[in-house]
Amino acid sequence: MRSLMFLLVLVIFCSLQMTSNATIATDAANSVCCLEFSDVKIPVRQVKSYSWTSKCKHAIVFHTIKGKDICVDPETPWVSGHVAIVDKRTRV
Template sequence: MRSLMCLLFLVIFCALQMTSNATSSIDLANSICCGEFSKVKVPVNKVVSYYWTSSIVPHHCPIRAIVFKTIAGKEYCVDPKTPWVKSHVDKVDKRTTTATKA
């Protein structure tokens, strides 16, 4: 009976470890930080997606930025306060929303 309890405890412990590690790896995959903003104005037709820099851990990233991902797979950190950035975000959102509905 005692060995069964130990085995059950070990299985539950391992399951919890695997679950917590999976969550951490997902968080780390999206936790890119930008040291500075790109000076390049990325053409909107080259942008396939975007994401915000991580805010998982407070004060983890020195600056809050949007990262544009291009067709070529390049990523550009841009200032979300820049007027053209807002326009690009809106256009990419509209594109992806339209594609999802179709």
């Protein structure tokens, strides 16, 4: 009985860990929905591309070289600089 209870707690804990980070964009059928914004400044060298979304919240989604999608507030001062750098990289 004790091992069954331990297993149940472990499964619940793992489930919470997988769903707790709402700053990562969820991609369902190519529609990105941002529930919250990331407060962390992402190093521009890790940003591969970006896209705009207006589902849930109006946001910019940075797509990283590691395959993560991170929602950021377009009004944040450093975001416009990152967008300009990524634009310049992709034009060349």
